[in-house]
Amino acid sequence: MNLLNAISIGLKEIWAHKFRSLLTMLGIILGVSSLVAMSALVKGMENGMKEALIAIGGLEKVRVEEQDIPVEQRHLEDQAVGCTIHDVYALQRSAPLIQLVTPEMRISSGGFGGGGGRGSTIVSRGVRTVREVRLYGTWPSALEMNQHVIEHGRMFNEIDDENAWNVCVIGTNIRDQLFGAPEEVGEEIIPIGQYLNINNQPFRIIGMFQRYESEQDRKLRELEKDQPKQVQTGPERRRGWGSGRGGPNSWVYGSKNSTIYIPLNTMWIKFRSGGSGTNAIPDPRLSSLYIKVADIELLEPALQQAKNVMMHTHKGVEDFAFQTQENWSENITTAIRNARMSGGFIAAISLLVGGIGIMNIMLASITERIREIGIRKAIGATHVDVFIQILIESIVIALLGGLTGLITSYGLVNVLTMLSPTENTPVITLPAMAIAFVFSALVGVLAGLVPAFKAAKLDPIQALRYE
Numbered sequence: 399m400n401l402l403n404a405i406s407i408g409l410k411e412i413w414a415h416k417f418r419s420l421l422t423m424l425g426i427i428l429g430v431s432s433l434v435a436m437s438a439l440v441k442g443m444e445n446g447m448k449e450a451l452i453a454i455g456g457l458e459k460v461r462v463e464e465q466d467i468p469v470e471q472r473h474l475e476d477q478a479v480g481c482t483i484h485d486v487y488a489l490q491r492s493a494p495l496i497q498l499v500t501p502e503m504r505i506s507s508g509g510f511g512g513g514g515g516r517g518s519t520i521v522s523r524g525v526r527t528v529r530e531v532r533l534y535g536t537w538p539s540a541l542e543m544n545q546h547v548i549e550h551g552r553m554f555n556e557i558d559d560e561n562a563w564n565v566c567v568i569g570t571n572i573r574d575q576l577f578g579a580p581e582e583v584g585e586e587i588i589p590i591g592q593y594l595n596i597n598n599q600p601f602r603i604i605g606m607f608q609r610y611e612s613e614q615d616r617k618l619r620e621l622e623k624d625q626p627k628q629v630q631t632g633p634e635r636r637r638g639w640g641s642g643r644g645g646p647n648s649w650v651y652g653s654k655n656s657t658i659y660i661p662l663n664t665m666w667i668k669f670r671s672g673g674s675g676t677n678a679i680p681d682p683r684l685s686s687l688y689i690k691v692a693d694i695e696l697l698e699p700a701l702q703q704a705k706n707v708m709m710h711t712h713k714g715v716e717d718f719a720f721q722t723q724e725n726w727s728e729n730i731t732t733a734i735r736n737a738r739m740s741g742g743f744i745a746a747i748s749l750l751v752g753g754i755g756i757m758n759i760m761l762a763s764i765t766e767r768i769r770e771i772g773i774r775k776a777i778g779a780t781h782v783d784v785f786i787q788i789l790i791e792s793i794v795i796a797l798l799g800g801l802t803g804l805i806t807s808y809g810l811v812n813v814l815t816m817l818s819p820t821e822n823t824p825v826i827t828l829p830a831m832a833i834a835f836v837f838s839a840l841v842g843v844l845a846g847l848v849p850a851f852k853a854a855k856l857d858p859i860q861a862l863r864y865e
Contacts, residue, residue, distance in 0.1 A: 423798055424755070432745045438830065442823050459544075479712065503684055551588075610650075796842025
């Protein structure tokens, strides 16, 4: 039998029983569309997690922080100096596998946690006070280290740091709470040259970072911007955009928006050397030290090199530890793998149900067409011809269902997004569509085998007598 003729007969049979064929294909349509939609949701989640990882510096970024001295070195506890600026200079000189070194001193208030901060931070302007802030004393290299982008003004430079000038670079959440958010005042305020108070000391704003936000946050902000402004009757609530409304990864963007950078020397002289009255004893230790390796493939050798340098500057006392982002990356991989397995299992069940439907309908179709099959065998059709014809009809139904499912998946993704908004827009990928379509064809083949064998084994004489 000619293959094209078999396909043509299969299409005519489907067209002759439109409603029955549609019900038969429904399981395949739902299975394919659910598989593609689930893959799109998982891909969007993966993109969001990876973007958040990049936003905090990527896998190349490593944090060096203080740790308890090992038990075998407890007798050297009085020699532990912690991380200091001497470590920074030593790493720059003697660790060629380290691309970038950035020191950091900080004091922090509640909201995001401080983790090593000393004292507390009160940032104000007039009657307005920032509730959540991350104040960092650092070098200009912090821009590259932490993936910050200056949208207005400039970053402080080496001269600002050397002279310990009271200058700062702020995040948009700081601007929103001290000067008013764009949706609150009707326009975007650029506070370059304005002053704010940090622990009662005036600082001039010389730069402002761009707004960091998840895709869902951006959509919500644009949606509310287009809606008519409502009169507020309750107590005033100010909340910077990108402060964590969109999902589990938004805290990354929220913390970056609530950041204030000041020169390292300014932090040390004004807040860590007794100048502000909060510390009686000058504290030269760094809150943390960040390094960025030149090549992620050389992460282990780079860390070993950095450890050797710091063991020398710390006179053999191991009072520091390296914190990498590998755990986060592994968590992302695990979460995505589990989500794909769960979604794939659910979609596989849908496809299985669709295959069972095809098999049942094909068996019923054979029962209706016994005399037709007997006539074809009587005029010369072989067992193989009948087998191929029934199998092709099953495959054609599955493929049509698969194509319809691919088209339906776009609508299903939009419906899922509207009913249950996610942090990141679902992304329909070609590999997912190809896999779903191949599986639909495979279901058609498997579902058509039993009916095809049954039709091929029919005896033509008994088939012609069937009524």
